[in-house]
Amino acid sequence: MATTLRTGRLEAFSDGVFSIAITLLVLEISVPEGAGDDLLGAVVDQWPSYLAYLVSFATIGVTWLRHTAITHYLHGTDMVLIRLNLLLLLLVAFLPFPTRLVAEHIRDREAERVAATILGINLLLVTVVVSTMWRYARKRRLV
Numbered sequence: 001m002a003t004t005l006r007t008g009r010l011e012a013f014s015d016g017v018f019s020i021a022i023t024l025l026v027l028e029i030s031v032p033e034g035a036g037d038d039l040l041g042a043v044v045d046q047w048p049s050y051l052a053y054l055v056s057f058a059t060i061g062v063t064w065l066r067h068t069a070i071t072h073y074l075h076g077t078d079m080v081l082i083r084l085n086l087l088l089l090l091l092v093a094f095l096p097f098p099t100r101l102v103a104e105h106i107r108d109r110e111a112e113r114v115a116a117t118i119l120g121i122n123l124l125l126v127t128v129v130v131s132t133m134w135r136y137a138r139k140r141r142l143v
Helices: 008-027 035-044 047-073 079-094 096-105 109-139
Strands: none
Touching: 008 047, 008 079, 008 096, 047 079, 047 096, 047 109, 079 096, 079 109, 096 109
């Protein structure tokens, strides 16, 4: 039988990665240099960045809530679940990149499709990994 480990460090590390990923999202929002003449117009013109920020913030938030629910019910963890968790964190930490791509290329039809596809694949993989973590934890009777 595999060794069951406590979840405290897994939860703490995960919360840190979720926090950093959400923080990185807001750092992607900026106003172009020299926008002082029409600052309000420049801020409003950044609407794609705000929309991408909201969508990705909500996605990371929901993923964190799902992760919190899973870890709440865990009696312990094992190396497979820890590796699945690391994979989830890799995908969550990557999310600011496709978010930025979508915001930057939303006005260019071809580039927008590529950016949206990359973002969509990232979001799909996040969902698959969270679901896999839950199913694995239940199968291994870690919950």
